[in-house]
Amino acid sequence: MATNYAKYAQLINASTNYARRMQRLSNRIFGEVAIPTNSKSMKVVRIFSEKPLHTNEEIIHYYPKHVETSALMLKLREYGLFRDEHQDFKEEMKRLRELRGKVKVWKRKLDQNKELNVL
Known part of the structure; x- marks a missing residue:
């Protein structure tokens, strides 16, 4: 059956x-x-x-962790183990600007309330 x-x-x-x-x-x-x-x-x-x-x-999670990688490269650059040509260029331009006397001075405006709170 x-x-x-x-x-x-x-x-x-x-x-x-x-x-x-x-x-x-x-x-x-x-x-x-x-x-x-x-x-x-x-x-x-x-x-x-x-x-x-x-x-x-x-x-x-395809892309690498950019923040951690850039922090690592910055630390390696401080130790002299990594060469960041763009950052080197920016620092050289800043140094040459200082030699010419063209340093930018940033003046910070404080709020009236913040000045009162500090006192």
């Missing part, structure tokens, strides 16, 4: 209109493509069924 599942499997494999409709319904329920399609359409289905990119850890 066949079980109900075996009867259902035989019914699905049959080529009747009812069997085709039940197969489509089954595919819809289980998130598969209801009607067989070509490879281009299957590519779209595959893309939409994948995990969103903004939740993918490999993409989120």
Whole structure:
């Protein structure tokens, strides 16, 4: 005696209109493509069924930690183990500006409230 599942499997494999409709319904329920399609359409289905990119850890943490890296390079530059030509150029321009007497003086304006709080 066949079980109900075996009867259902035989019914699905049959080529009747009812069997085709039940197969489509089954595919819809289980998130598969209801009607067989070509490879281009299957590519779209595959893309939409994948995990969103903004939740993918490999993409989120792709770039290195810039803040930590720049702090490390600054420390290595202080020790003389790393050469930052752009920073060297900026310091040289600042030194030459000081030699010409063109140093910028920054005057800080204090609020009236801050002066009162200091006293």
